[in-house]
Amino acid sequence: MAILQRKEPHSLISFRGFGSVTGLCLFILYVPMLVLVVFSFNANRAVTVWGGFSLQWYAKAAYNGGLQNAAWNSLVVAVIATIVATAIATAAALATGRGQRFRGSQAFYMLVNLPLMLPEIIIAVGTLSFFALLGMKLSLLTIIIAHTVFCIPFAYLPIRSRLETMDARLEEAASDLYASPLDAYRHVTMPLLMPGIISGAMLAFVVSLDDFIITAMVAGAGSGTLPVYVYTQLKQGVTPEINAISTVLLAVSIVLVAASYFVAKAGSKHVRPATEQP
């Protein structure tokens, strides 16, 4: 990559060899995924022997009933968990405002970040024990509840950082012009906050779509999501069809995350830097 070798103006603070390590790092991160993508288009049944270009595995995957069911489950879970988690996160972000401290703020931030700090396996067995204790039957509902919890911090962070860069004077101006708090909220705060909310919702959706361990623990019979389906198939042997399904899942995540990134960025053009606030 040219970007890694080009002589740059700040050569005094750079170290020799660091560019190569960066190249190695990107190589490590991307080559395994590229291999997967390439072999999903392989005409040969053997997973790692190239036999020409073919779309047959995608076609086969599209007509697979078990897969369709899992994809539907994934979609239902991700959509509901995203909507609920984003609503909860937006409310929390509005309450915490622009990062002021309040009584119990430290405890609140710790609580919101808890799903990110704990190893997934602990959350998984904890949630399973919880549902067992309540006598709840494992189903799509239990998956949705579990997903909502760990989606909250992912939705919360972009919304909160959006709020922090928003110009507080716009809301003050609205109330100076006799807007009721509700009107100021509806016509000023919400439209300004929207890019953060969309960005947060997209991240929550991706995280829900990608989760495996927690889902596998709290999924009842027939309610498995796509990753759970892929895992079960993998345990029976690696097939090119799995490569095709995995490639589609990778592509969905990458497109959504890229979109989320650009929504957040495009929105920030019209926002004053937070430093101008008193």
Next chain:
Amino acid sequence: MPELIPAPEPKREKFPKSRLLLLPAVLVIGFFLVLPLVIIITYSFLVPATFGGVVWQFSTEAYTQFLFERDIFDETLAFNAAYLQIFLRSVMLAVSATVVSLIIGFPTAYFIATRPDRQKNLLIFLITLPFWTNLLIRTFCVLLILRDDGLVNSIAIGLGLYSTPVTYLYNDFAMGAGLVYSYLPFMILPLYANLERMDRRVVEAAYDLYATPRRVFTEVILPHARPGIVAGSLLVFIPSLGTFLVPDMLGGGGKLLIGNLIQLQFGSSRNWPFGAALAVILLAAILVVLMLAARRSRVPDTAERR
């Protein structure tokens, strides 16, 4: 802004109503995450039911089982290192993965932080992207690369390095590689955030004072990066310690780590209290590490004043 007309003093409420908006988040996370943790701790002191689940009867058997084996005939306890070994192996692997990630991640984060803005944004986006993709599928990608007929063996045999495939999978090496691959972005992001804020003039000043590149690195850059190193190491170490997918897919059946040992107790072994006890032990280990890290992450005063 000069205040021409004194604004009416905003009413100070002891507990502003807007704080009520926190309630849904607190309730949902409290009820569906904190409560389950309490349940796990409770379950670890109960007796396993035959078909999974628990019998409500106090017992410390689950913790005893971690270190000792009870003789089925005379009920005597004999020291059994098997579970302790699994736990120690998990710790060793997580530490190795953290160190390797730091060795690769630090130069990368530093390099990106010193790029012009456009390149910086693109590179950091490329580093972040794999984090958002499916962990199961990424682990599967490692499997594809390291298989007997995978990419590494094909290339090595093609180059004539050796003629029969080398087994890379189902050992500690494969698991370490899988962990580094999974969590490398977690190391780079906090390091980058830290190094990006570093004042370049301090580095330049050090050079002006005839410091060698090595001394600039060890005495100026490393002390500044310390909070970033601690944060990145934690973010790699914690998920590595509790990993389930890596030992399950890359370690083969024989190589258990604490993550899949816990899963096994809640799955086919049907010993929930023992699984819960293992989860509590894992949680305790993480708390200890977090507390140690909180102490270490402060930038030493001397470095600031010097």
